[in-house]
Amino acid sequence: MTDNFTASIADFVVDTKRSDIPAEALEATVRPIIDTVGVIFAGPSGSAGRKVLEYARKVSSSPQRGQLWTTAPANLPPEVQAMVGSTLGHALDYDDELAGVGHPSSILVSAILALPCSPLTGEQFIDAFVIGYEINVKVANLIGHRHYRKGWHTTCTVGGFGSTAAACRLLRLSVEQTRNAFGIVASLASGLQRNFGTMTKPLHSGLAARNGVLAAQLASVGFTADPDILDGPRSFVDIYADGGQHPDAMGRLGAPWAILDPGPTLKKYPCCYATHRPIDGVLRLQAENGLAADDVERVVVRAPTFGLRPLIYHEPVTGLQGKFSLEYVLAAALVDKQVVLDSFADEAVLRPEVRRLMAVVDAREDPHCRPEDPNAENSSAGSGGFHEIELHTKAGKVYETTVQFPSGSPQHPLSWHDIEQKFLDCLRAGQRNEGRGLKLLDQLRDLAKVSDVHALLANQTI
Amino acid sequence: MTTTTAQLAELVSGSEPRNSTVLDHNAVRAIIDSVGVVVAGRTSDAGTALGRWATRASGNTREPWWEVPRTRPPEMAALVTSTCGHALDFDDVLPGAGHPSSILLSAILASPVAELSGRQVLDAFIIGYEVNARLAKAVGHQHYRHGWHTTCTIGGFGATAAVGRVLRLDAACTRRAFGIAASLAGGLQRNFGSMTKPLHSGLAAHNGVLAAQLAATGFSADEAVLDGQRGFLDVYSMGAQRLDALDGLGQRWAIREPGPTLKKYACALEVYRVVEASLALQVNHQIDVTAIKAIRCLVPPGTLGPLRDDDPTDGLEAKFSLSYAVASAMVDGDLNLHSFTDDAVARAEVRDLMTRISASEDIACRPEDPSGRNSSASFGGFVRVEIETHAGERHSTIVHDVIGSPARPLSDEERRTKLIDCVVLGGGRADAATALFDELSSLPTTPDTRALLRRRLSSAYEESE
Numbered sequence: 001m002t003d004n005f006t007a008s009i010a011d012f013v014v015d016t017k018r019s020d021i022p023a024e025a026l027e028a029t030v031r032p033i034i035d036t037v038g039v040i041f042a043g044p045s046g047s048a049g050r051k052v053l054e055y056a057r058k059v060s061s062s063p064q065r066g067q068l069w070t071t072a073p074a075n076l077p078p079e080v081q082a083m084v085g086s087t088l089g090h091a092l093d094y095d096d097e098l099a100g101v102g103h104p105s106s107i108l109v110s111a112i113l114a115l116p117c118s119p120l121t122g123e124q125f126i127d128a129f130v131i132g133y134e135i136n137v138k139v140a141n142l143i144g145h146r147h148y149r150k151g152w153h154t155t156c157t158v159g160g161f162g163s164t165a166a167a168c169r170l171l172r173l174s175v176e177q178t179r180n181a182f183g184i185v186a187s188l189a190s191g192l193q194r195n196f197g198t199m200t201k202p203l204h205s206g207l208a209a210r211n212g213v214l215a216a217q218l219a220s221v222g223f224t225a226d227p228d229i230l231d232g233p234r235s236f237v238d239i240y241a242d243g244g245q246h247p248d249a250m251g252r253l254g255a256p257w258a259i260l261d262p263g264p265t266l267k268k269y270p271c272c273y274a275t276h277r278p279i280d281g282v283l284r285l286q287a288e289n290g291l292a293a294d295d296v297e298r299v300v301v302r303a304p305t306f307g308l309r310p311l312i313y314h315e316p317v318t319g320l321q322g323k324f325s326l327e328y329v330l331a332a333a334l335v336d337k338q339v340v341l342d343s344f345a346d347e348a349v350l351r352p353e354v355r356r357l358m359a360v361v362d363a364r365e366d367p368h369c370r371p372e373d374p375n376a377e378n379s380s381a382g383s384g385g386f387h388e389i390e391l392h393t394k395a396g397k398v399y400e401t402t403v404q405f406p407s408g409s410p411q412h413p414l415s416w417h418d419i420e421q422k423f424l425d426c427l428r429a430g431q432r433n434e435g436r437g438l439k440l441l442d443q444l445r446d447l448a449k450v451s452d453v454h455a456l457l458a459n460q461t462i
Numbered sequence: 463m464t465t466t467t468a469q470l471a472e473l474v475s476g477s478e479p480r481n482s483t484v485l486d487h488n489a490v491r492a493i494i495d496s497v498g499v500v501v502a503g504r505t506s507d508a509g510t511a512l513g514r515w516a517t518r519a520s521g522n523t524r525e526p527w528w529e530v531p532r533t534r535p536p537e538m539a540a541l542v543t544s545t546c547g548h549a550l551d552f553d554d555v556l557p558g559a560g561h562p563s564s565i566l567l568s569a570i571l572a573s574p575v576a577e578l579s580g581r582q583v584l585d586a587f588i589i590g591y592e593v594n595a596r597l598a599k600a601v602g603h604q605h606y607r608h609g610w611h612t613t614c615t616i617g618g619f620g621a622t623a624a625v626g627r628v629l630r631l632d633a634a635c636t637r638r639a640f641g642i643a644a645s646l647a648g649g650l651q652r653n654f655g656s657m658t659k660p661l662h663s664g665l666a667a668h669n670g671v672l673a674a675q676l677a678a679t680g681f682s683a684d685e686a687v688l689d690g691q692r693g694f695l696d697v698y699s700m701g702a703q704r705l706d707a708l709d710g711l712g713q714r715w716a717i718r719e720p721g722p723t724l725k726k727y728a729c730a731l732e733v734y735r736v737v738e739a740s741l742a743l744q745v746n747h748q749i750d751v752t753a754i755k756a757i758r759c760l761v762p763p764g765t766l767g768p769l770r771d772d773d774p775t776d777g778l779e780a781k782f783s784l785s786y787a788v789a790s791a792m793v794d795g796d797l798n799l800h801s802f803t804d805d806a807v808a809r810a811e812v813r814d815l816m817t818r819i820s821a822s823e824d825i826a827c828r829p830e831d832p833s834g835r836n837s838s839a840s841f842g843g844f845v846r847v848e849i850e851t852h853a854g855e856r857h858s859t860i861v862h863d864v865i866g867s868p869a870r871p872l873s874d875e876e877r878r879t880k881l882i883d884c885v886v887l888g889g890g891r892a893d894a895a896t897a898l899f900d901e902l903s904s905l906p907t908t909p910d911t912r913a914l915l916r917r918r919l920s921s922a923y924e925e926s927e
Contacts, residue, residue: 010514022707047682048681048682051676051679051680051681052676052681054679054680055675055676055679055681058574058675058679059535059536059537059574060535060677061532061533075533076533077535077537077538080535088660149689149698150692150697151693151696152697153645156645180656183652183653183656183658184653184658184661186648186650186652186653187611187614187648187649187650187653187658187665188647188648188665189648190644190646190647190648190695191645192644192645192684192692192694192697193692194641194644194684194687194692194693194694194836195641195642195644195645195683195684195687197683198638198641198683198684199681199682199683200641200642200645200681200682200684201647203642203681204645207645217515218511218512218515218661220870221511221512221514221515221518222507222514223508223511223512223515223657223658223661224507224656224657224658225653225656225657225658226650226652226655226656226658229650230654233609233652234608234609234650235650236650236652239608239609239610239650278480287829320682322543344645362747391617396598427812429831
């Protein structure tokens with residue numbers, strides 16, 4: 001292991017042998033990959049998904065619909081395919097997540113599938129995914145959390161390093177080319193949280209996938225860049241960590257593998273992760289005590305410091321805004337007793353009975369909810385600490401609960417049944433053939449044995 | 463009080479086309495210069511690598527001028543074109559803003575519209591140039607000093623404005639286009655001296671075309687992205703607050719004042735004044751290269767920051783080497799496009815002279831802004847060069863304004879020669895370049911700009927295939 005971060009990650013991408021990767025790590029990729037394919041299927045049902053496909057057809061020279069499994073036209077350059085794919089994947093805020101890192105899986109899946117590599121065996125897919133995931137997580141750890149607090153969207157800025165790693169691995173680039181690719185992708189890094197609640201937020205995921213594909217392809221044709229872009233003055237770390245870097249992260253490359261520890265959280269609800277613990281709490285209290293929405297007079301949420309920061313809409317008027325509104329998701333949960341894709345139709349957000357309940361949600365941050373890091377110096381919004389949720393009824397009763405780990409987190413993983421239900425919800429939202437879709441899900445469960453992933457997905461075109 | 467985002471969007475969507483011969487005059491000069499450097503840039507390492515990438519997996523005919531298959535998305539054409547435009551570090555400069563012209567021209571010509579009159583090109587160019595200049599001022603110079611490449615980060619907004627103007631986006635749509643462009647803004651100076659530096663110019667053009675197209679499709683984004691907490695300026699300005707950045711918007715135009723600086727030499731502008739001073743001393747005092755004991759350069763603070771390699775191993779690094787530029791100029795009596803080939807950089811005579819050249823920053827050289835905090839590297843103050851011979855003679859001189867700047871503009875003859883040199887380097891014919899110069903000089907009345915470029919440049923492009 002060298003002291004040079006850029007060399008460390010490039011060596012890791014190029015030199016890690018398949019046999020160096022533990023079998024459990026390879027196996028652990030299958031759930032997030034399936035989950036990602038599902039949310040990409042559902043992507044066109046969101047406004048950002050519809051619009052990115054419209055754009056793709058506009059810039060395509062043969063813009064027929066549905067030529068690819070993503071429904072994008074087939075003749076776009078790989079980086080545009082990657083951008084469209086991962087914008088679809090993040091369009092519903094339903095793709096998986098990893099605390100402090102963002103949403104790597106959609107980015108990686110979209111980048112890998114966009115690259116010209118035929119056939120693409122299931123083993124290659126898994127291999128590129130697990131390497132890309134590791135680099136994405138460890139570079140995010142290296143950059144630290146101050147980066148996000150300053151206003152950048154880590155999914156986008158750091159996500160490009162993960163997709164670059166996956167692409168370089170898949171294209172079998174040399175260490176030198178891989179270092180160049182990281183240099184290129186550092187100059188592509190961007191993405192502001194100010195765009196949350198608009199279609200540009202999912203675009204960030206698409207851009208991260210695009211950036212990796214673009215950087216790796218340019219490096220593969222001999223394009224040069226600074227070979228030490230993570231190191232020294234005015235490096236990516238220097239400029240984007242905002243003084244909050246954690247150099248020790250590099251020592252943890254592959255030790256443990258991030259896909260195993262901490263491991264991804266598959267989202268149970270299609271909205272901002274910072275709402276998941278409160279939703280769990282409200283649904284639990286409601287079910288345990290047999291409460292109707294009408295019984296509720298007040299909802300109190302105490303969140304860890306920083307836990308409300310991404311929830312910027314208090315009076316959402318679109319489904320997309322509703323995903324970033326704690327008031328809306330809790331009101332919808334009370335009325336519908338579930339939070340699913342249909343909860344974020346634009347009409348759903350405007351329902352009068354929901355609007356009434358939104359007004360009774362009282363949420364605030366409380367440092368005692370994050371005892372290990374009261375000021376959230378190193379914590380992201382949706383993880384660490386716990387949420388306290390109280391339901392006050394009109395009858396004067398108060399029910400309360402505490403939620404530490406949300407459904408779908410490594411501590412409470414989704415069951416295969418949950419995963420299937422989510423996949424099915426996604427197939428329906430995307431108006432896809434359910435039978436063929438579920439068959440694909442079965443085949444993907446044995447991803448390592450698939451001889452050509454592209455051929456498998458080609459059966460899913462509409 | 464409207465937001466910065468709204469004011470700039472209003473300029474793009476609401477302002478009347480300018481019909482000013484003064485604005486046209488400067489814009490035409492910048493556009494002709496940009497055409498030349500794009501054509502020359504296709505021979506560069508970055509240009510050829512991108513050409514390989516763009517045409518890979520596609521048997522389609524390439525479009526002359528931007529060399530990207532017609533079947534590729536327009537933003538790819540913008541990316542390739544403006545990367546070529548910056549690949550030789552020969553495109554023009556706007557102090558504090560970087561290199562907007564190649565970006566704007568590339569983005570405008572890649573816009574998804576069937577035909578572009580010269581008038582449309584000029585109108586979009588002037589508007590894009592203005593937005594680029596204003597935002598560069600708003601973000602402040604600390605942005606660049608921190609390590610971002612303003613050409614790329616801010617250039618994307620200028621390109622967005624220019625393409626938005628071509629596509630006739632309304633104000634709300636333009637604000638959203640700026641929102642998208644803000645999430646595309648990147649570009650680190652650490653990549654200087656590699657092919658990724660010119661890529662920054664390509665990316666800026668690409669980002670503008672992408673952002674404007676997505677917005678035109680109905681893509682949403684924050685509508686005041688430049689303003690307020692965690693807005694673009696908050697995150698990228700490093701604390702600078704330039705509240706006067708938009709003063710006189712729509713009345714004063716950056717294309718006129720200060721106006722572009724066209725480059726005479728294909729290397730970093732930071733070395734120009736030193737090169738010019740050295741050449742002047744050599745000529746005036748008849749100094750033979752072998753007689754030189756030392757060349758000492760004093761430059762304003764901030765000048766040496768962007769320069770990065772005093773032991774250049776190839777032509778690209780040499781463009782950022784002060785000692786190489788001076789030594790090469792002294793040996794050849796001039797700097798030209800051939801001074802920055804890999805072979806030229808290896809010349810023993812030049813390498814030997816380089817060891818006798820030193821440069822240091824001196825606050826006395828920038829009396830109006832001694833720390834250089836608000837100055838871009840090649841402007842303001844003066845340089846002083848002293849040559850000492852083995853015989854013990856010392857000669858020194860001072861240069862204030864950089865050649866090619868508005869105070870000392872290139873002559874028409876110099877500009878024509880530059881275009882011809884560039885086109886010939888790019889594989890074209892000198893007579894076609896001469897005709898192109900004359901025709902582009904009447905750009906305000908050109909019916910179809912792309913057809914003009916195709917007509918005069920296609921022979922070069924076809925022959926080289």
